[in-house]
Amino acid sequence: SLAQQALPRSRQECPPVAFALDIDGVLLRGPDVLPAAKRALNILEGDNPFKKKIPYILLTNGGGVAEDERCKKLSAQLNRTIVPSQYCQAHTILRKLSHDYRDKPVLVLGGEFDKVRQVAKGYGYRKAYTTLDVLAWNPAVWPFHKLSEIEKTTTEDVDFSNTPISAIFVYHDPRNWALDVQVACDVILSGGIIGGPYKKSDRQTEPVKLIFCNPDLLWKSDFDRPRLGQGAFKSAFQAIFKQITGSEYPHVQFGKPTEETYHFAEELLQAQINDLYSVKNSLRPRIYMIGDNPESDIAGANAAKWSSVLVKTGVYDPLQGPPSHLPTHYAEDVEEAVKWAIVQEM
Ligand code: G3P
Ligand code: MG
DSSP states (O other), X not given: OHHXXXXXXXXXXXXXXXXXXXXXXXXXXXXXXXHHHHHHHHHHTTOSTTOSOOOEEEEOSOOSSOHHHHHHHHHHHHTSOOOGGGEEOTTGGXXXXXXXXXXXXXXXXXXXXXXXXXXXHHHTOSSEEOHHHHHHHOGGGSTTOOOOHHHHTTOOOOOGGGOOOOXXXXXXXXXXXXXXXXXXXXXXXXXXXXXXXXXXXXXXXXXXXXXXXXXXXXXXXXXXXXXXXXXXXHXXXXXXXXXXXXXXXXXXXXXXXXXXXXXXXXXXXXXXXXXXXXXOOOSOOEEXXXXXXXXXXXHHXXXXXXXXEEXXXXXXXGGGOSOSSOOSEEESSHHHHHHHHXXXXX
């Protein structure tokens, strides 16, 4: 079959090879494309000894916009067509949970204005609200932020005094941590009704669910040093919640390095392999994860039994000593990483 033709002759009986590429610190630094990125994609798209396209996905803890919108932007930046079926961002996995919350009011945190509301609605969450909606409903909820004129245009008219929030989803990095921590505390402490009486958690009917989509404490943007990520927001929220209640609040975590996210990513790769080779390849693919963050990319790949390559263009800095999770291999950049992986498959 084509699947076997895509493999070097000596490995005809072996499973197909596939790649998962991290974005921030591997392909991009903030708005800038890393020089090695386009060369690495050229190799995967066919400029390789197999003379065939090698399946790959982009696997990021980033997000904040719809997958198709991000793919259009990535395609322009990388000068390669990236389609949503080969793209997994922090909150893509939430699409699978939408049936549980279809008509339940949920709070969605992070990103610009109400972009993540639009993403949530695209996933099937029909009653998705933002912390700016809460401020528009009652400015006294957080006296230290006045909605700007543009923010006002992005809010929905909701009476939160009778809109029980069933879950809080942190889609992307919150822009106003203070407002978002305050509203998240209000929702949880009052059993979903912002401003309602505080409930004793043991007498709460159904506790508010709290779901984070990206545990990154740090990530590499275009500043010289790594930046605080959604994991830092989670730490801030939990520290404040613990000060108030004596304990952190139970939560669900998605994103790299969680097993759920790597399993979800492997399903995407398997679907791509089956499409690409138009056969159902029953053999589990040999997957190479190329990342810059030992805590997310390397830890997750190692746990998923993928091969992992740690590059030096992002969070990981060799001068700071050994990484917290040891990769299969180290590489200067994504091009060198792809070339090394292909040599392993010859
Ligand atoms: O917000 C994005 C950041 O946390 C990391 O992104 O692409 O390195 O997983 P990435
Ligand atoms: Mg990264």
